[in-house]
Amino acid sequence: MTHITKEELLEKLFHKDYEELKGKKLRMTRVRVPGKEVCLAHVISPSQACIYQNLGLHIGVHEGEDHTGESIGLLRFTPWEAVVVAADVAVKSAHVQIGFMDRFCGSLIITGGLSQVQTALEEVVRFFDEELGFQTCEVHKS
Numbered sequence: 001m002t003h004i005t006k007e008e009l010l011e012k013l014f015h016k017d018y019e020e021l022k023g024k025k026l027r028m029t030r031v032r033v034p035g036k037e038v039c040l041a042h043v044i045s046p047s048q049a050c051i052y053q054n055l056g057l058h059i060g061v062h063e064g065e066d067h068t069g070e071s072i073g074l075l076r077f078t079p080w081e082a083v084v085v086a087a088d089v090a091v092k093s094a095h096v097q098i099g100f101m102d103r104f105c106g107s108l109i110i111t112g113g114l115s116q117v118q119t120a121l122e123e124v125v126r127f128f129d130e131e132l133g134f135q136t137c138e139v140h141k142s
Contacts, residue, residue, distance in 0.1 A: 036134040037078050038086075039106075041121050043141040045071035045114045057099045057111060071117040072099065073110040075124060080106035082134075086124045093123035 004012075044051065049068045051057075057072070073096070077083050083106050087098055096112035110120055121139045128134040 035078055036082075036132070038075065038125055038128050038134055038136040039078065040074060040076035041125050041137055041139040042074045043071055043114070043117050043121060043139065044074070045117070045141065055100070055109065057109065070111050071114040073108075073112075073117040073121045075108040075110075075121065077106040077108070077128075080104055082106065082128070082132075083108045085132075086128070089124045089127045090120040094120040096120045 046069045051072065052068055055072070073090075075083070075086055075090075077086060081103055083101055083103050086108050087101050087110075090096055090108070090110050091098065094112065094116040096110045096116050099109040099111045101108050110117060112120070118139070118141065125136045125139055129136040
C-alpha cells in the first residue's frame, strides 16, 4: 500500500480547484451516508461456550439456563435502525431469541436451534430484499 501526502490527497479530491485552494485554510469533514443494505447474514452452529462468553451472550440468562450448543445468527444492517425491524421479523418467523441488538451500529445476534436460526435469517434477508428493497447478501453458514 502506498502512502500519499496531504497535498496529494487534496489534489486528488479537488482536481481543478486545487490551485485556487492552495495555501487557504480548509476544513474537511467525513460524512457517512449509509445505503439500504443487509451487509452480513451468517449462521454459526453449534456454538461453543467460549463463543457465547466472548460475545457476552451468557450474561442475563435465567439461573440454570444454558444456551451453549445453540446456533448463533449474526446480521448487520444499514441504516442501523433497520435492526429493530429485523429483530421483529426474526422472532415472528422462527423460535429464536434476541441475544444482542444494537440500533446504533446495526448489529443483531439471534440464538436458537440450527434450523430455527437458519429460517429466521433467511426470512429476514428475504423480507428486506423483497418487501423493503434493500441490497442483500446471501446467508452463510459455518
